[in-house]
Amino acid sequence: MSELIKATKIQFDHLENLIQALDAELHLISTRDAEALINLLKNKEELLTNIQQQDDAISQAFNAATEQERTSDEVTALFEQAKKLVSECEYRTKINQTAVEQGQLRLEHLRTLLLESRAKESMTYDKSGKARGGKSGRGISA
Numbered sequence: 249m250s251e252l253i254k255a256t257k258i259q260f261d262h263l264e265n266l267i268q269a270l271d272a273e274l275h276l277i278s279t280r281d282a283e284a285l286i287n288l289l290k291n292k293e294e295l296l297t298n299i300q301q302q303d304d305a306i307s308q309a310f311n312a313a314t315e316q317e318r319t320s321d322e323v324t325a326l327f328e329q330a331k332k333l334v335s336e337c338e339y340r341t342k343i344n345q346t347a348v349e350q351g352q353l354r355l356e357h358l359r360t361l362l363l364e365s366r367a368k369e370s371m372t373y374d375k376s377g378k379a380r381g382g383k384s385g386r387g388i389s390a
Contacts, residue, residue, distance in 0.1 A: 250309075250317050251309040251312065252309040252312075252313045252317060252323060253322060254309075259302045259330055260330065260333065262295060262298050263299065264333065266299065267336055267340060270292075270340035270344060271340065273285065273289075274343060274344050277347045280351070
């Protein structure tokens with residue numbers, strides 16, 4: 249088996265591990281398990297580093313391969329499979345990004361509701377009966 253094929257198959261393992269990590273990430277986002285998510289992100293960063301290093305190894309093996317090896321049906325099929333795995337990773341990353349954005353929107357909405365509730369609690373009326381925000385009493389001064 250040529251070095252190019254070996255390097256590409258190793259990359260498959262890295263990409264499949266990344267897909268599993270992305271699935272786990274989505275689960276942790278939905279369960280809001282911050283500690284586990286931080287640990288997973290460290291693992292994901294390692295996986296991405298490994299993928300980058302393997303890309304470099306594939307590039308070197310591709311440059312060292314003969315024209316016949318580069319254009320062989322097996323190598324072409326492996327590269328197509330790798331592209332599909334990368335596309336799958338990109339898709340899952342977008343899903344995770346959307347999940348995070350939705351969570352942030354929900355938190356912002358909750359924050360707004362709490363601020364509105366707090367503002368209603370501090371609502372007072374002036375002498376003419378008009379509502380006004382702020383503290384209900386004037387401070388005592390000595």
